[in-house]
Amino acid sequence: MATIEAPAGKKPPPTTNRAVDTRQQGRLARLLLTPTMLVLLIVIGYPILAGTYQSLFSQSQGVDESGFVVQGDQFVGLDNYAAIFSGDSGARFWNAFYNTTYFTVVTVTLEVILGVAMALIMNRAFRSKGLIRASILIPWAIPTVVSALLWRWIFDANGIANDLLGTQVLWSTDGAQAQWAVIIADVWKTSPFIGLLVLAGLQVIPSEVYEAARVDGASALRQFWSITLPLVKPALLVAVLFRILDGLRMFDLPYVLVGQGKPSVETVSILAFLENSNVRFGAAAAYAVILFLYIVVVAYAFVRLLGADVIGDAKQKTPRPAGRRRLRTVAKGDMP
């Protein structure tokens, strides 16, 4: 979000005719983009502003003499935020914050390893390739809540996971086993997403590059490190960024698979949800705003540090070798 610019048409064009063209095109582009921008403003801009505004209010929960709850919102400034960071709720928040980060780091790491492996397999030309690709994508197509329910059955005290392990791990009780239940289910579900995006990157690497490497006597591992990985990096980074954003707002898996009120799997989204369901919209909005800011910071840092080319504009600034440029275009076009 921080990198949205419009670099097209910034370079001085060689002829005046073209300059006029470009200016006209620019005007037309603005005109054509206006409806989209308006929609974005309504569906993204307004909720952010309204949520932030709401987070400055508090819902009274006291009762008057006749036993009725005093209605109405009160403006409390930053009190909701102060409450999140102080005392017991502070400890609870930092625990949730740690869980959110922990889940994101662990799941995304595992998903990258598995996803790349899946993509390498799917990229090979072999018989019934279509079947393998389709079957690898099935977990991604299943709604998260449904897969959470499936895994709850698997991780039942008398479920198949315990049957295979030959022990009785009580997965849904509070503790590290609950965290691993969530991690396993999440990795199962979203590795195919990374696999899909990486596969798109793999498919545009020309086979001549590998042929040349083989002629030079490069080993398979060397080919992977020196050709596959660098050429697939732009697609991979975009996939990882998407997964990080997803992971940071994780809610449904821990909530459905393990259940509420288990500190070991409580994420910031769950805290916001609980406040919301107890009619404290201000406090819930405050949690949501904090989570939003955290995601913005992480996404910005990721884009800056690793140079993830989210909107594919870098190629216009610095010319790159032909193969790489093609790759970027394709990777961008394949984004969901």
Added chain:
Amino acid sequence: MRRRSSAVGAMTAIAALVLTACGGGGGGGGGAASTALEGVGPITLVQGKDTSGFLQEILDDWNAQNPDQTVTLIELPESADAQRQQMIQNAQAQSDAYDVLSVDNVWTAEFAANRYIVELPEDQFPVADMLPPVIDSARYLDRLYAVPSESDGGLLYYRTDLLEGAGITEPPTTWAELGEACAAVAATPAGAGVACYAGQFEKYEGLTVNFAEAVNGAGGVITDDEGNPNVNTPEAQAGLDFLVNGFSTGQIPAEAITYKEEEGRRAFMEGRLLFHRQWPYQYSLANATDGSSQVAGLFAVAPLPGLDGPGVSSLGGHALGISTYAKNKATALEFIKFYTSKEQSQLYLELGSKAPIYTSIYDDASLQAEFPYLPVLKDSILSAVPRPKVVRYGDATLAIQDAAYGALTGTVTSEEALNQLQTELEALTTN
């Protein structure tokens, strides 16, 4: 999360309306409320997923008789938490989409205090024939806000074949007897591998129910008659210790910490449990002879045991209330009268083994012959203690679950858990 920002203006207008509606009724009970219940036309009935399978037929009956005041069923998710949330959201949005709400009896105080539902004229309902704890659970500050449609009370399911095999003829009435019965059964060949006791101990509303029953069964309370928390007592600790010790000695199987109703039912129907604290709905399912239950005909029900004598059940059940923002309140009131009538209550019992609300149904000899658990269920409900009537029930139940779950899993002692719970409940009830 977001709400309309014009809340203040709208709220003032609504508050004014509600105030005028309730104004005259200050101490006079139901009289004034009826004047506000106007409007005739189509309405909606909002409740959790209908698992009974006969509800639509009953609505069709009503609709055939009242073609200009039809009732449409709106089904919410099966989970009680999700139902409560959608009803609250509807009230927050001041929408007239929901007219008649099926209110879980633990929400009565919250919904009434927040003016999500309106006061009902008590004199227009046959409250005298209703079981006192049931009708009481639909009142807030002595005013009626909903009319019970079905009740629920906990029962002790026990395996008659295993007890007889160990030479025991009577079900246990105390926890000590329950432990002795388990030891005796475990010594018989048939009792090997059968766990002693289970209830609902997963961290959800069911844990609040089981915790409350344990505390009440030992003579303790969660909140006293005035609604003030008083849970940090030796009695309450004795109750909680029954469950804590059950887990630590293996009397309650370790996996029971993941049990909700259905996990426990599966264990009981597979013959893996000797005693099971469960609602009446399990009775017909466990007696099914289609092969789904391995204990059909091999079990019976008894009142829950307690520390020194028969225990105390938590009160379950639903009641129908009218949303403050409903347009056709007069129709809604008539529909509630129809739906909660004695004839209907008996019909629900016959069609779906739902616990009736009328004393005279429990005392009907021919029905007792058909449903042998009715007398036990009546006693269970009559001695039942409602879960705490707290306006902020959503927070209170989470605090109770935190304390109970911590004690059961051994992260805190029962003394620390109750001490902590007392502090939290005080904070929730005093502001």
